[in-house]
Amino acid sequence: MPATAPLRAAIYARYSTDKQKETSVEDQLRLCRRHCDQKGWQVSEVFADRGISGTTSQRPDYLRLLQAAERGEVDIIVAESLNRLSRDQADTASLFKRMSFFGVRLHTVADQDLDELKVGVGGLVSALYIKDIAQKTRRGLEGRVVAGKSAGGLSYGYRVKREIRADGTATTGDLTIDPSEAEVVNRIFQEYAAGQSARAIATALNAERIAAPQSGKGTGTWNPSTISGNVKRGTGILNNELYTGLRVWNRLTYDRNPDTGKRQSRQNPPSEWKTKTVPDLRIVDDALWSRVKARQDHVRQAMNPAGILTDRPRPERARRPTYLLSGLLRCGCCGASYTLINKTRYGCAAARNKGAAICSNRATIEREVVEDRVLSGLKHRLLSPELLGHFTEEYRKAFNASAAGAAQDRQKAANALTLIETKIAGILKAIEDGMYHASMKAKMSELEAEQSRLQSVLAESPEPPALRLHPSLSARYRELIEDLARSLNAPEVKREASEALRGLISEVLMVPDAAARNGHAIELVGELAGILSLGGLNATKPPRFARAVSETMVAGVGFEPTTFRL
Template identity: 45%
Template sequence: MTRIALYARYSSESQRDSSIEDQFRICREQAKREGWKVVACYKDAGISGSSMILRPGIQMLLQDAQEGQFDLVLAEALDRVSRDQADVATLFKHLKFAGVPIITRAEGEITELHVGLKGTMNALFLKDLAAKTHRGLRGRVEDGKSGGGLCYGYKVVKKLDHRGELVRGDREIDVYEAEVVRRIFREFAAGIGPRTIAKTLNDEGFAGPAGKPWIDTTIRGHQKRGSGIVNNELYIGRLIWNRLRYVKDPSTGRRVSRVNPDSDRIVTEVPELRIVDDQLWQAVRARQSEIVEKYAKVTEAVREHHRKNKLNGARRPKSLLSGLIFCGCCGGRYSLRGAGRFACSSHIANKSCSNSRTIPREELENRVVAGLKDRMMSPEIAAEAMRTHAEETNRLNRERRSNGDTWRVELEKTGRELEKAINAILAGVPPLTLKEKIEKLETRKAELSALLADVPEDAPVLLPSASAIYAKKVAKLTETLNRPDGRAEAAEALRTLIEKIVLRPGPNRGEIEAMLYGELGTILNWVEPQAVGKTAKKNTPAENAAGVSVSVVAGTGFEPVTFRL
């Protein structure tokens, strides 16, 4: 029987979560008609179709296809997979190389012709949609209404027009927040630094934009881009729109902002929204000029250094632990600050956290790698993992068998009821009296058959060799971290084993405690294919060198494993 994977996506808030299930339902109906077996479902909810790079569902589908877990992919339409022409072509090539065709209900089996024509049409649709949206927002701004978003110091005006529809884009001054804005302007003009202002506001209980704590960048922003409290010209009654444009970086799929020339900007006077007077506004501008002049030589020296050292201008490579380190005092993130040291971002930005301890990047990475290698799957933890995994697997298997047995019994009962109804008609009972009953029985029989067709097979029980396999794979990954050609892949594989790392100040001066949290379910899935004797074709770069298996599925029903580093 042909094994298939389903893919579904919806992209905006105007669409419903049930859109995913609707797409899955119609795809399952086609699979039933064709006699295919659904073995996996992938979805991306609330994510745009303009790029595949940032969609975890489509990335997991591609990885599993390369491992031969299914024979074809079924979706509602090609634009559900992606509207980006280059992404569609790339996915098509990868799936074709893996021997997995794409079939959609709208287009049938996807070929090079569909990729070219439909990809072009979808790309033109996105471009046309962006142009229409831009035109509509410009008209709103020229009428003195907001082009989107809500600045600090204002609140949304909710009212209806003569047709009873909500009027969008109207704003009015929030008296409470407006006084905070004036205070920030006064203190900045008086020479108080943004970091000190942010700390004072947080200490006094004033919430920042969107209810978040104040940080220095929220106040100072970027002068040329017009970001930050002290650069927002709306506070002097000038609504400026189209200051920035956004383009997608093809290497990451992320949008990157670019500053538009002054001629492209739309400026509308809205004196009713003025919060700051001209005198205070100019005082802040003078203070900014003093800062620029004071640090002009330093800024120029830094720029000259980067011009001479092109390598320093390149993007800094992602750290092994980027995004995984959290502060145990405030719950915020730790990030690289200064000369390769991790520090609490909240403490650095606004002093809202008392944790001033820092730790060198190299030291923390060594502690984490050592912990993963020697302690994450020690014999004691491995034994507990085996017990937990066996219990969860048995529970899921019992649940699958119980549901399947119940449905089979009901299916047999439904079949007998149908047979009785047909025999009654043959015995002379008027067919109209049994028509409704027969229709209900046939509907229920079809439902039960569909449910039984989707009952998954029992999950395999993991063998006790997982601990040894884990230790061997981590040792190989650790070795590969020291080789430039395989470091990126090895680092990504190690990151999948880490849920988070929490850093807290230790009892002694300068000491910092590190706690590593790992998901046992993820670890077990990481070693399971080899533990149960499965082999599959891998196309992961540097895999032969590092023993990498990046197709990791998060486990369910497992408590996280935790230990100090």
């Protein structure tokens, strides 16, 4: 007998943070390979995520592992322990359920083959471990704040202070003022108190090539939000109380979104804040701080004279785009967003907020003009004879494919019925010739039952009709496209239309061009651009790979969206 093929094993390894050693992954892989050799399994592929927490499932190689398992390329998944695969109880249970469905075993060096009990207990232990670590970390950070030390993060205007203790170890959590950055901080406060806007200050700092804060998602350039931030959350240069010598901790709580795996912040009530006076870190005096706060209050009141100051929506309830193309418009010069600079006109956000040192595109265009040009361009292209021809051809192919399947099934039933009737006729002929046998009665009943079933199948599956396109099909298509603008902007479908449009268009490039209409050339980028290119005279490729007028290809996920000029 032929030998049984060895199981195809996929090894997964992971370590959580940059505080752990890179060799942790190599150690896990070596241990798992040795274990697979002992079991006689063939290692088909290796997956490893470095510096990513197991509390999230959004890990590149982990997702690749799941895809390989679902494609049938893996028989068993091997890891050092269950918490390498996941530290989230729900994700662990989901992983076991999905892999069981696809017939893939989960196996760890520590616990061998995993079952419902091991997964349930292991997931619970991991969840409790993460919760315990979080509580201990918060307790430790609170202790550092009470001791007057930093609990993490480095504000602009400071640098880390290292000193060697008597035992030879280095101090941690101590900050000292950075003179050059402190000078910029004072300048920002003074200019804002003197009446300059955050936008004007950011533009001037960018023009002078003064380095901006680099922490977090910093881009290396000054933004108005870097300066003004959020008063209630204490973000932004103008709201950082550390500049007055007061450290505030526990202002925000961070929770992980279960769908995206990303952390989102929520503000804690002031009663939970922890404060500590640190006079040696003061950069701004009380008088200047008070003048800035007074001007911020004045600006807020001027922008909201009715006094209805509402909180920002919670992250999971953020509002949807206001207008049809909101969030899709991009500057063709610098790539920044094209946003409403007033109630009616779009312009480059970088040129307006960061100054000419970042982008010199000061062209603006009315919102209604942009929407009209995009929708009119779509309407014109969708009504081209070539695209209408493609529409009709695709309809014909789909109809014929469906009809072919139905015709094939009907033909099989007809052939089977002919064979059954031949057998029945043969038995009847044998009976007439005096060759009757008792077993013929049972056989005859069986054949007649099958005959009746096949006749019913044929009766319920008539011959498919020949394809005849209704003469009004083209007219109806044109009617729908002609009404495109009104339909997409109708209040009852506007939100759905906006989302559908975003599924086909990744961005709308606004290219300033004095010779173009309204001072802009407009290009669509995305899958819809490939569809529109079918209307071209030389369209020979399917939409996903068709190249359009500008011949510009933009990297995407799984395919390359086309750029199409309207």
